Amino acid sequence: MKPEVILYKPIPGDLVQRLETHFEIRHHLLAREMPPEFYKDLSRSEGIIGSKLKVDSHLLDQAPNLKIVVNTSVGYDNFDVEELTKRGIMATNTPDVLTDTVADTIFGLLLATARRIPEMHHYVRSGQWNENIGEELYGVDVHHKVLGIIGMGRIGTAVAERAHHGFKMEILYHNRSNSPYAEESLQAQNVSLEKLLQESDFVLVMAPLSDETYKLIGEKEFQLMKKSAIFINGSRGEVVDEKALIYALKSNEILAAGLDVYEKEPIPKESPLLKVKNVVTLPHIGSATSETRYQMFRLGVDNLIKGLNGEIPPTLINPEVLTKKREESN
């Protein structure tokens, strides 16, 4: 009998076939409330693959046979890693394969917001371009400005590379640890959050969502930013207090915002954020290219197969699980 696994995200057919050679797949789709059949399958499953499913002690109590949870995303704020580790369950994500794609999206969003590209596109398409544009439609420069990056990890660094080499920007960053590479190769400066907010022309949030970063950017932080600042969020919506962001935009505490992520996704149609003029909104498409999504799914599938075949999954988040198992078997 092949082990049972749950696949709760549509993935390319060839990857489903690869999974089928190893496992009995139980197909489900992610929903706000998973149906009883999901929990029935979960009770027998040794693995789960997909992204965004909240994996906490409530879910794990109903998954006595689970050995591995696989995210097909780099962010894993949907996992209670401590609880998974305590229960000896492996957790994996998909770092690196999406870094450059996400950095491209973030830089595109930054340019689109500064140069008001979606608004100008609408202006032309709606037949408003009848004479030379006036200064009320001007954007602001990106090149040679100061970019402040909160969370200088893989993606933050890839954005900084584009900014430094391509746009001659000065880079400030705020991170849990120093980045010698960014300091030596990109002349980036590690500064306090306060200094970054006060001195940056563009403030980019690229730190993961955690207890520590939940609503990290709120009323006080927007007040510290320059009135001409452009705020970009590419990490997770909950890192920002959305109400405070709306207030900062409406009261001209900052100039504009470019967002790929929101407190609630999909963002509700009636969200006041969608009525604020100086905001560019994307539907969480950081890594959404055919090539990169394929690589993320492929890596997820590799993690699942290796993890359940007794090998080390390539991108294991909690290797302590394996150390503990080794110690127990000695």
Ligand SMILES: NC(=O)c1ccc[n+]([C@@H]2O[C@H](COP(=O)([O-])OP(=O)(O)OC[C@H]3O[C@@H](n4cnc5c(N)ncnc54)[C@H](O)[C@@H]3O)[C@@H](O)[C@H]2O)c1
């Ligand atoms: N918009 C999208 O589609 C998209 C795509 C990929 C990733 N993401 C988000 O981006 C995040 C980062 O991805 P990554 O691959 O660069 O991860 P990473 O782990 O390489 O980088 C995150 C960095 O943030 C730092 N950090 C953590 N807590 C911090 C804090 N309190 N203050 C300052 N810095 C802090 C870490 O030290 C690390 O250097 C993911 O966790 C995910 O939430 C979004």
Ligand SMILES: O=C(O)[C@H](O)CO
């Ligand atoms: O974390 C990630 O990989 C992206 O947000 C896609 O979900």
